[in-house]
Amino acid sequence: MPDLLARLVRRDPDGVVAVDARTGGDPIPLTRGELWRRTCGLADELRRAGIGPGDCVAVWLPNWSDALAWQFAAAARGAHVIGINTRYNVDEVTHVLDRARPKLVAVAHDFHGLDLLARLHEAARRSEAPAPAVAVVAGPGRPPVTDPAGYDVGGGAWVPAAAPADPPVPEPADPGELAVAFTTSGSTGRPKLAAHRGSGVLAHALADAAAIGIADGDVVLCALPLSGVFGYNTAMAALAAGAVCVLEPVFDPDAVLDDMVRHGVTHVVGADDLVLRLAEAWRTRPRDLSTWRWWGVADFQGRSRELAEWALESFGTATAGVYGSSELFALTSFWPHDEPAPRRWTGGGRLVAAQIEVRVADPVSGEALPVGVEGELQFRGPNVVDAYLGDPDAAGRAFTADGWFHSGDLGVLADDRTFGYVCRMGDALRLRGFLVDPAEIEVRLAAHPGVHTAKVVGIPGPDGATRAIGFVVPDERVVAPSPAELRDWCAASLARFKVPDVVHVIEAMPTTSGTNGTKIRAATLREWATERSGHRA
Incomplete structure (x- = not known):
């Protein structure tokens, strides 16, 4: 890894490698x-x-x-x-x-x-x-x-x-x-500490830079914490390409937008919650972000599609859904530039390196499944976790007998190097015998003009079957829709079994702020849904 930096120095020791953005102060180039x-x-x-x-x-x-x-x-x-x-x-x-x-x-x-x-x-x-x-x-x-x-x-x-x-x-x-x-x-319990070798870090950084198309002289926004896998891999890809890292120690949307303009940011990696805050600040005070070419998005709050459309229409920015985790590195895959929208805006994509392998397996039998059949995504390659600090037995639980890593994610192969991410296996809903991605219902709810954010969870009904329960935060600029109106809205375009049994209109989502972005706490919503199960409005 130090040799990567040494090679950059030999090429151009006076070239800027990073900019320390400072709230209330002048940026410091390095x-x-x-x-x-x-x-x-x-x-x-x-x-x-x-x-x-x-x-x-x-x-x-x-x-x-x-x-x-x-x-x-x-x-x-x-x-x-x-x-x-x-x-x-x-x-x-x-x-x-x-x-x-x-x-x-x-x-x-x-x-x-x-x-x-x-x-x-x-x-x-x-x-x-x-x-x-x-x-x-x-x-x-x-x-x-x-x-x-x-x-x-x-x-x-x-x-x-x-x-x-x-x-x-x-x-x-x-x-x-x-x-x-x-x-x-x-x-699934106390966080594990997933460790990777230096050779894997370097190989993955080079592969990401090449697949994304980051080049010497490009400018990459580093707003996600470097302590997290998405922020870390983004910075390493930028360094591997000889690009400039714009480092944001504090996320202030207006300050970040100003930095994107000042430094001519070309690439952004971040979840929809991060770019949602940028979009809201931009609408209040528009700025010229025409240098912004690419956004790699992780969908945490169901807003990726509308934000991808905003970035494309406003600046010509191409958006690609990405996939990754602490154990597999971020940007393990993303959709190529020629993949049609809106699929390009969803999770998954094409593996960034030939050394990385993916398969889909039956969660019960472990049998490998063919293209087009949903199952657990499993991986092999230099990007896969090498050790768990302080928990040597964890690796044994994380891998199959033949060496494939259990991601715990539900997905489907498009071909032997491309896959679609569906959801965490524990979040999938079994509705009337069909396995349903809750995001499909969430996207429909979020498309209602009176909805700001939507999330759908499942809880057992009186007969033991799963009930889909929706939660929405209304858009404060308009009159909040009623639960009945939202169910009718879903029924207009979704199959009947996908229409939520109940929709709760709430003031704010329970969230947790992690190193990779702000996620909605589905477990808390399931608790709320259970507590309110006797009330249909």
């Missing part, structure tokens, strides 16, 4: 040569701190260029990084410390009014792992911390030095060592 010097200097500090092959370094930083330097420097030492989201609470940080057992934690000082220091102390107190050392990072354009003693949680604390003019170049590290780990969604 050249390839500067990032290389910071990486080399930090790698030497890590060597002197005793960080070596197999060690874990926790990086608790926002989207600063420092986070890139820490990733490359740790890889240069044969160590691996576990990113910690700045939104994580004490319990979540404690879980990471217990599982990953980092030897060192790099933590942001005085960031955005967040008391990361108090969280770190409390998490270290609760954790059963040995106390890590702490490196205190001030952030771009800010003076270094003069006294880091308050950050000492038992393993010492220090402040990284400024990059020397001519730092020692680190010895080549083994690309077979683990390089990065991501927390999973935790939908």
Whole structure:
């Protein structure tokens, strides 16, 4: 991985590799040569701190260029990084410390009014792992911390030095060592820490850059946290292509739109919740986003189609549905540019590398299924998780006997390299004997002019059969539709068995903010649906 950066430097040391966007301040460009010097200097500090092959370094930083330097420097030492989201609470940080057992934690000082220091102390107190050392990072354009003693949680604390003019170049590290780990969604229990080797990271970054069509001189928006798999893989693809990363440490829609104009952003990866906020800010104050060529979208809130149409009509932006996870890397697949809409805007797509394989299997028998038949998506290849930090038995549960990874996702093959994502297997609805993707009903509900957001869940009915229950948040600009009106709206175009038994109109969706975007909490909606099951309006 450090060699990727070294090659960029040899090609053009003065070329800009990243821009640190700052709310309320001027952006700070960073050249390839500067990032290389910071990486080399930090790698030497890590060597002197005793960080070596197999060690874990926790990086608790926002989207600063420092986070890139820490990733490359740790890889240069044969160590691996576990990113910690700045939104994580004490319990979540404690879980990471217990599982990953980092030897060192790099933590942001005085960031955005967040008391990361108090969280770190409390998490270290609760954790059963040995106390890590702490490196205190001030952030771009800010003076270094003069006294880091308050950050000492038992393993010492220090402040990284400024990059020397001519730092020692680190010895080549083994690309077979683990390089990065991501927390999973935790939908089936406590989140796992899915780790990947450096060789896999580099190969995937090159494959993504080539498949997307990112080129030297392009500008990629990095608004998703680098601690999450979607933000991380986006940045790595940009670096592999020689593009510029516009790093947004705080997501303010108006500021991000201004940065997209200022820097001529060409590529964006983000869920529909992120671009929905951009679209709402743009409608209030339109700006020229004609440089924006491509958006890779993950559909979290059922708004992808309308947003893809907005981006296409307003700026000529091509949108492609993507697929990925912490265990499989983000951007494992996406629909090619010549795939017709609206299918191109859905999840799934064509695998980005020939080394990646996909099959669809019967969830019960494990038998491979032919093209066109729904089943569990299973994968093999260098993108697949290599280890689970702190849980060596997890890999045995995650793979089939013949080495295919259980994604837990329902999908269907279009051919041997292209597939459509349907939904999480646990979210699929069995209605009147038919397996139904709830998104089909959600898209219909969201198309109503009085609906802002829609979500559909299933609960058991009195006879044991699944009942589809809809929840909608009305558009505050119009009169809220009635539940009966929404059911009639669905019945006008959906098969009768797909019409929700009940539609609840609510003020706001229960959501959770993760490293990859804001998702609606389907489990909470199922609880609400069960509680209200005696009420049909």
